Structures are given as structure tokens and as C-alpha cells.
Amino acid sequence: MKHGRPNRRQLLQMGAAVGGSLLAGQKALALETDPRKLGQPLGPYGERSSFEKAVRWTRESKTPETGSSFTPLHDSVGILTPSSLHYERHHSGIPTIDPAKHRLVVHGLVDRPLSLSMAEIRRLPSLTRILVLECGGNSGGEWGATTGTDVQRSYGLVSGSEWTGVPLSLLLAEAGVQPRASWVIAEGADACRMMRSIPLAKAMENSLLAYGQNGEAMRPAQGYPLRLINPGWEGNTNVKWLHSLKLTDQPYMARDETSKYSDLMPDGKARIFTYAMEAKSVITFPSGGQTLPTRGLYELTGLAWSGRGRIERVEVTTNGGRTWVKAELQEPRLPIALTRFRLAWRFDGQDTIIASRAIDETGYVQPTRAALIAVRGTNSNYHYNGIKFWNVRADGRVTNVEG
DSSP states (O other): OEESSOOHHHHHHHHHHHHHHHHHHHHHHHHHOOTTSOOOOOOSSOOOOTTOOOOOEEOOOSSTTSEEEEOOGGGOOSSOOOGGGSOEEESSOOOOOOTTTOEEEEEESBSSOEEEEHHHHHTSOOEEEEEEEEOTTTTGGGGGTOOOSSHHHHHOSEEEEEEEEEEHHHHHHHHTBOTTOOEEEEEESSTTOOEEEEEHHHHHHTOEEEEEETTEEOOGGGTTTOEEEOTTBOGGGSOSSEEEEEEESSOOOOGGGTTSSOEEOTTSOEEOOOOBOOOEEEEEESOTTOBOOSSEEEEEEEEEEOTTSOEEEEEEESSTTSOOEEOEEOSSOOTTSOEEEEEEEEEOSOOEEEEEEEEETTOOBOOOHHHHHHHHTTOOOSOOOOOOEEEEOTTSBEEEEOO
16 A cells, blocks of 8 residues: 655556546537537526535434434535535524524623624624534444444534634623623523533633624524534534523533533543543545545545644554554644645555544644543543544445444
8 A cells, every 4th residue: 555645657647547538528528518508597596516416414313303414524625514514413403583583692790781683793893713513422433333334424523614703702891791700601592492501711712603604694504693603612512593691600500511411431420511622533535435446546535623723733544553654734724623634545456444643733642442442431422533444445345444
């Protein structure tokens, strides 16, 4: 298995193969297009090509209002996820909210309680950030090695978007936070009134009241018309359909931060408020369920991210972990955002195991599954970030490997 940047000979060989394809393509083009036939008319909202089939996979649930849908990471390019393919996690369905009637209340331990309309929020100074958002339960099946066979089912509860909104610190300054306040209780307007306790320090540091996603209003499934974004923290804290922020002197110990979204440890105790998502990576091509059609040169690629900052390095093994080489990282590399990595790799028809590991700017190195379990056991469903191994078989088929 050879890897690294393709040399001149390899590029010429690839060019010759592509050249043949181009000649064939020109003949097909001459047969399939007719300059006398007009194409589709203009439309009010853009659609993708009918030949593109990437869709989210939805985990079946007893109630259709509750469940998750997974981003097709194996079909992704770059570092941004289309809004229509961004992962979802819902506890009581997607509410229909008229932005003209929606209001955000800031109350509790503040000097000047606020009740703001969406129009009032949108006129405030804003900022835009590209950020990764990951469900705390992403890859949870890996704890017990019961993950799905492909990268979408096992790692698809993560997406990257450009978010636009108002810094939460701006509103808190306007409201006048009282000295004894230390927590912000964020509540959504969905049927279950999703609630999370957020430390005031985080709210003042970089939390965002987002109304825009990827250049337009965010989709209803993502929290339209207003969502709390806590960069680098588990997705459940990024409360959708936000309508209330209450300043308090203690957390509320809500269901989804105690009985749920807590980490069970080997001794039977549980860790709570483990907000930050650690460094993680996964190879998306070649990955489980895919097949390499022939021997030859391929671009091995994947995604890396960290809730604690920027990805500084990604290493890849193509021989089961015996040796690791540095992958190329796509620029710009942004803090708390997806980072695309690439490695030119020649498949020689021999059975092998491939994997990636990420290192973030804090120096944290993505651990193996065994190292993670040695510390945390297998009782948890959350915050799994172990190295993911794929088996590339001699016939080109790619299958899942227990890390």
C-alpha cells in the first residue's frame, strides 16, 4: 500500500486514463445534446440535479416525531454540510413557528428583563462563524461495537454550517446580569420544552443566538426562527426554537442533562455537564459499504474536528496501525469546524486496514477505542471519539472493523 502525493508518472497515468474517458464523453455529448431543445425554465428556489441521490438516513422510531436523521458523510465534499442534509435530532417533532409572532424572553437574575421580537433581534450587530455541530450520542454504538456498517449510520450525527446571529453576551449586557447569576437556563418552544443549563461563562464567551444558516434563514428542523449555538459543545445544548433564557444561580438539573446526556462510568456513577466534544476524525472514502472498483491510485479522504479548537494534524494508517503518515489538511483550518484531510493512496489489491487520528491545537490526540474504554468503560452512550478502523478487502469491498 503506497501513499503520499502522486508523482509525475502517476499523474501522467491518471491523465491518460482520464483522456480516454474524455474522448468517450465527447462522443456521448454529441449524441445526447440537441442545441434546438431548450433546458428547464428558471425557478424561484434552486434544486439539485436529479442525478444526485445523497439523502439523510433516518433511524426508525416508534413515534415519527422522535428520532434522528444522519448526514451522508460519504457523499460530502469540502467542510460545509448543505442545510437540507444537516443531521437532525428531535424529541417532540418540529414546531411551526411564525417569526412575526415569536419572541425571546431574557429574565431571572437580571436588572432589565427583555422581551424581543425577531425583527428586534435581527437589527442588532451580528457575526458569522463556520462551526461544527455534533450530537453527544454520535458514534455511541461504537462503545459496544454495535455500530452501523457504514460511515453515515455510525458517524452521521455531525455536520458543518455557517451560522449567523447575535452574540448572546450582547443581550446579557443589555439585560444587566446580576452578580449572583452563574447559569443561563435555555428553553425551546417545541412540545417537550427542551431545556439545558448553560454556565454563564460560556454564554459570555462565544454563545450565539443564530437565525441564519449557510446564507439564508435556518431550516425549521434546525430551530427556525432562533437557535442557541454553543460552539464546541454537544448538540443538545444548542437549543432549537429558543424562546426563553433565564439567569439563575444554579443549574436546573433538567431531564436532558441528568437522566439523559450524562456519562455513566464503570463504578456506576455518572458524569454530568460534560459539554465539550473532544477531537475526532473518520475516513469517509473509502469507508464501510463502499467498493473500490479496481486497483490503482485513489484519494483517501475524511473529516476531522474538535470542540476545543483547531485541528493541527491528522495522521493516517493504511497498514492496520503499524505506521502512520501525515495527511494533507484543506485550508482554511478554522477552530471548532470540520477540517477536510486527504492522502494520495495506491490500492494494490491486498487486504488491509485503514484509519485516521486527529490532533487538535491543545495537543490532544484522538485515542483508540481500547484506550477510551479503559478509562470510561462501556456503560455510556455519549462522547465517543475513538479511532475508527475500516477493512479494505482484497476484492475492494470496505467493511467495518471493531476498533
